[in-house]
Amino acid sequence: MNKFKTAIKFGKIRVLNVAEKPSVARSIATVLARDHTIEETKSPYNKLFKFNFKLGEQDAEMWMTSVSGHLKNLKYPKQYQKWDKWDPLIILKDAEIENVISYEKRFLEENLQRFAKQCSQLILWLDCDREGENIAFEVLEVCKATNPQIKVHRAHFSAVTYIDIKKALENLKQPDENLSNSVLARQEIDLRIGASFTRFQTLLLQQQFNLSSIVSYGPCQIPTLGFVVQRQKEIDSFVKEKFWFILCEDQTGCAYNWSRGNIFDEMVVLLLFERCFTEQAQVTEVQQREVQKWKPFPLSTIEFEKLASRKLKISAHKAMDLAEKLYNRGYISYPRTETNKFPPTINLQNIIRDQTNHPVWGQYAQNLINFNYDQPRAGNKDDKAHPPIHPVKMMSESDAQTPQEWDIYQLITRHFLACCSKNAKGSETTINLQVKEESFYKQGLIITEKNFLEIYPYDEWSQSQVPKYTKGDLIQINLKVQNGKTSPPKPLTEAELIGMMDKNGIGTDATIHEHINTIQERDYAIKRGQIIKPTKLGLALVESYELLGFTLHKPHLRALMEQRMNEVAQGVKQKNEIVEATIDEMSGILQELQQKKNLILSTFGQYLEALKDYDENNDDENPQNREPNQQNQQLQQQQQRNKPSKKEQQQQQQQQQQQFNFEQQCNTCGTQLVEIKQTNGSILEVCLQCRQAQEKSQPTNSSNFQSKTFKTQTNNNIEETFKCNQCHKQMKIRQSKIKNSYFFGCLGYPQCNQAIFLPDSIKSIQRTEKKCKKCNSILFQTEYSENSTLQQKSQLLCLFPGCSEGLKTEWRNQSKESQSTNLNYSQLKKGYIKQQVQCKKCNSFGHLEDMCNNNAKTMVSLIETNQEDKKDKLCPQCGVTGRHPKGSTCPMKRVKKKNQ
């Protein structure tokens, strides 16, 4: 208050007070003197409040008025307005810029001039941030120009409460020119870059590609678009990956999570599954603990916009529009705030009390006052200018001008009441199960006290029950191997985009929604529901930058600018220094762009062409069924600068369809089969439920994997033959790899092991549509091997056991080993180990040199070894596969000998 002592000799002084906005002027006037008078000015919103106040010992007549944000705006002089007359490089580097009071603000300027003439002191009540500091200089320049003698002071306050305002008056300071200069630097850099790059892009692309809008560039809008494009590219280039996990269910149907989570290696999961397979689990721990669900932080603008978008489905832009209207009608506090903690000086109880008569939440507010009030949590952001958004006047639904306005008011008020409530409380139970070496867990939750959740429907806390077990219980379980696929990233929502921008410092709390709006106005992006997607133009623009090596769409340019602005704000660097450095760098980029003009044109054009089938209106809400698409292929091809023919594209599509077609189901139980590639290249489809495996029928054009064994396999082996005499399921043609022979196996295997074995001499077997005249069973076309003693090498036979018309067969129990395609998991397991290590001595898989012995052979290798044995023993004389009987010689050898 010493500042005003010198003025005592003049008696009462007159002090001009200027706030950044009308509402603050009104609030300060109200806080300092309820009996203030209000005078109209030429600017309808910006009133003049007058009141008497004692500044320390000095009597003062206070004149309180306001501006409406910045008075001045940077612009290029008129001669630069013709775009085609000026090289954008001149616009960027050399053209002078004016900082002038815009026409709409002329009445505010007049007000300040008129009031300053009549006052000896000026107190600047602009917001306490960089922009506020810059506006302070704009105001003081106008005032000083009229009244050079006027004494200038700066008030710092973080909330418009009596305590804060009083404290500010007692601690008046001088405005900070460094802060103001940092804003001037930002303004100049943004305008020079924005104007020059926008002109360059528009002049280059607009006419050529018949674009309806200008092709603008801005240091905030383009990185915003960059985030949108980045997500779209992630979605388009996503290739699903299959993963496996073990699911454990108990008798109550409760499913437990595997502590290892999802594993992307099927073999590993099968190994672990085999190792832990059992039907009993032990409850190793039942843990119960009290948990809380935290109430929200006080509401900042960013969080408000995200909530409105996510929960109310109102866009950030619209939400801010509605919030500003509510603010101007006095229902809510100032909605542009970074702050998420309430200052201690604000009387929250009074704000709650205002809501106690509300028809919807009045009783809740009353209970808060009486019993349940809890101090709001303190966030870590404070703009030192505005408190978190909160209601300031009660509004009922009928007072709202639109349903959306009511939704916004509800959100703000319910959020505020939730902040003043207690956290929700619950009891969490965790059950841990041990199944041999594997552990599983399940968590359940019961909410014991809803507290803030009662008033706050925008947050969820879902309850889930778990069975009542105690430690040491042995429970019956059912283990299954299940698989899933990774999902592509979800389409970008507006709320997510706001979060990304906030995190990367793109825009401010007051402008983030405007940048999102701008990229839509410029036709760079489109919003459908809450999803925001790039348009063809947006994709082509960003992809062209990327392909040509420019990083104009990345957020780091803005981050660098922020860093430089900080240096000016701290007085470490001069404004001109950072402006020149930044403009020089950008000049380099602009010159490079100009040199690559033709390349940009062709690249941009090729992208637009490649994207002609891209449908920006197609939302990716359900990406579960997404497979790599044509557009993605095209983009990738474009990047390779090698456009494929239509035929090639079709082939690629076909290949992709084949690649992803692995949804085979078990014939017996319907469980999804898992595919296992064997060392011989063939693929086994394994049912983990029935523990059966079968050969996968190979596509005709991929014969590389087909082994000799399967060339004779019938392709209708899953079709009906005849019914099992035990369980009445179908009998299926199977092939024993051990004996290299065929048999009929029951589909009910392993529960039913009925089988009908066929002679080794049958080389192939095929079901026909013909039926046996005697027993009416299906007939089979059989082929016999060359060394068969039979005269006929092919026969149509009835193979039904006991039927006298055909080959004599009988029902028999198959041993598990006999059905080679019913590999058990130990065998598979060994097979995979075999794939992983290879002996350098014998070149076999499954063991290393120091362990080289015959016992290391596994079932899978045994199968192959048998085949290989036969292959090796293929008689060079007669070509017959298999060994000749021990001690005998090849008959052909004898024939040859005889002929010789």
Next chain:
DNA sequence: GCAAGGTC
């Protein structure tokens, strides 16, 4: 016709 940041 360009930017971003204030503001109504």
